[in-house]
Every structure is written in structure tokens, then in C-alpha cells.
Amino acid sequence: MKKKILLVDDEKDILSLLTYIFEQQGYVVNSVLRGDEAVEVASAWEPDIVILDIGLPGLNGLEVCTHLVDMNIPVIFLSSHDQDDQIIEGLEVGGEDYVSKPFNYKELLLRVEKVLKRTRVFEGKVLVVGELKINFEQHSLHLRDAMISLTPTEFRILEVLAKSLHAPVSVQKILQTVWKNEDWIQGDELVKVNMSRIRKKLEEDPASPRYIINKWGIGYMLTDVKEQ
Template identity: 50%
Template sequence: MNRRVLLVDDEPAIIKLLRFIFQDAGFDVESVGSGEEALAVTDRWHPDLVVLDIGLPGMSGLDVCRALHAARIPVLVLSSHDQDDDVVEGLEEGADDYVTKPFNHRELLLRAEKLIERGVRLSLDEETDLIQVGELEIDAAKALVRRAGTAIYLTPTEIQILKLLARTPGRPVDIDTILKQVWKHPDRLGGPEMVKVNIRRLRHKIETDPTEPRYILNRRGMGYYLEP
């Protein structure tokens, strides 16, 4: 079965280009021009990835990000050079990665394939052992963490970061290592911000008080770690 990608952009020329790129690479492609249509197609078609322009008419791209994040569908954001703030907001609302227009075709495909691979790797994960770090019980196969018996569901990106930190409790993992292990791009432009945004998302899900974290901590100049 071919990988499915949903394209969401209100510019016909961009949709035409994206459709050519992904179909030429062997993807099944659907495309829409609004956030409302995107969510309707997502419910019906169940894409492996959504490529989303933040600046949509009607329902905002940020609202779409939020809804797709709740459904744990990977999102690759398209942005213009003057939309840096929108990109950060998109990442905070659940986007997994971004590409800036005008984009390199090979880079776009590489990022798309990595995001899909991350989700497939979770669904096929044969690892059944749970990872216990202090009060947290991490179930990588189900992409969730349990805190005091409560199940908290994570996205593929979030669970990969948490698994990485869980390998070495109490020992900081620097941002370059997180980028290399999770995104496969240690020199990713804007990468540090993506890591920070995902750490914030994890804290909001896992911590009782995200402003005073007790599980996911930071050691200045060294990186992030899980408190054992």
C-alpha cells in the first residue's frame, strides 16, 4: 500500500507542484484548499502525513495543526521567509517539522519520508518491555506514558524524544544529539527551536505544573534529561 499524503494549501500553483513531487515519488495524494476540508479528508482518508500551509483562509492553519496533533497525524508545515513566528506557533500547536518556501524538492521529500518512517516505526515496534524512569512508565509501542496510572498519549516525535532521554536518566542529552537521533538532521536550520517546542509540549502533557517541571529537566549548556 502506497504512503498517503494530504496537501493543504490555498495556492493552486503550489498544490500543482506538490502533487507532482509526491506522485512522482510514489505517494498517493489528496489535496484541499482549506482547513475545514483538510479535517474532513483526514477523517475519511487517514493520511500518513499532512503537508500544511499555515496561512489558510477560514479555519487557521494553527487550528488544523492542533486538531491533527490530537489525532496523532504527522504534520509538515510550509512557510514563507516572513512567517517565522507562525512556524514557531505551528510547532507549538503540534507540527512535527517545517520547510520554507521556496523549498528544495529533495529536502521536502526527505523530511516527509522521515516523518512517515517515524510513525511506521512506532506502529511496527516489537519492543514490548516498558521503560520505567522514576514515576513515569513509558510504553513506546503504544506511544504513551503513564503517570500515577494515568495514560498520556504522545505523538511519534514526542515519544522518540522521551525514549531518547529515558535511555540515560539523570544524564543530559544535548540538542544536537536530539536532532540527530529524532530528526536525523544535526545541522537543521531552526532545529534548536523545534527541540525546545517539543520539550514544552511534553512538559504540558506530563508535568503537573509545566512551569515547575519535575520530570523533564534542563541543565544549562548541557541539555535535557529525565529525573530518575
């Protein structure tokens, strides 16, 4: 089945170019010029991914992204070089990636496919990472053949990391998704304590983890360092 992509930009020339590029690659494309229209179309059309400009009329890109994350729709931001601070904020509220304008279309296509690949992995009932087997339907975790007991909160954290497999997830995004509050008091410590508990349960050496990696200044990542 062809993947559906929603393009959101207030410049018609960019929308026309992006529409041509993605249609040539076999995507089903829809496009809008306003942020409020993007939320309406995404809710009704349910795209597989959204390419989102930051500076938009109606709702800005950051506000739109918050709505899309609630719909479990992945977002890649388009940004100008003078929007670095907003891009960081965009990633914190749930954006998966960003591409700077003027963009290289091959790079954009690769980033879209990478995000869709991560999303497809998460859509399956079972995810295997190294010797870990995560069953999202049964909410179970096995290391080799042994079941690992996780609390509901710990398993939810693992789900958040699995959705961005092999890519770091910010502490802010973990807080917002798991605890529904990105401004939780002492939030960094809350995440750190839970990550420590998860590592003790699934890592042979929690001090030198194989699966839950801390990317300093960026966030936490689910991966398998032995396969890198």
C-alpha cells in the same frame, strides 16, 4: 503499502507542483485548498502525513494542526520567510517540522521521509534505544534485562518523546499531550521535575544523561548519545 499524503495550500499552482512531486515518488496524494476541508478530509481519509500551509481560508494552519495532532497525524508546515513567529507556534502546537517557501523539493521529500520514519518506529509495539527496551503495549520499560518502574505520567512522557525519536519535543507539546493543558501554571517546572525522576530511574549518570537529552531553548529528546 503506499503512503497517503494530504496537501493543504490555498495556491493551486503549489498544490499541482506538490502533487506531481509526491506522485512521482509513489505516494497516494489528496489535496485541498481550505483549512476546514483539510480537517474533514483527514478525518475521513486518514493520511499518513499532512503538508500544511499556515495562511489558509476557513481555518488557519495552526488551528488545522491542532485537529490533526488530536488524530495522531504528523504535520509538516510550509511557511514564508515572514512567518517565523507562526512557525514556532506551529511547532509548539504539535507540528513535526517545517519547510520554507520557495522550497527545494529534495529537501521536502527528505523531511517527509524522516517524519514518516519516526512515526513508523512509534507504531511498533516495542522500541529499542541503546540498552533501553520500551514496550508500548505492556507499558513496560527495561534497561538491559532489568525492569524499570515508571508511573503512568512518566511512561506517557516517554511515549511522547519516542514518537519524535532523535528529535526534540517542546515543553509546551509535552504539557499539552500529557496533561492536556499547554498553559499549565509552572508548567516548565512540572516537566523538569518529571524528567529528573525519569533520568534517575534509567540513566547511570543523570547529570550526564545518555537517553533523555535537554536541548536548551528547544525541548527534550529521546536518543542514544553513544550511537551518534
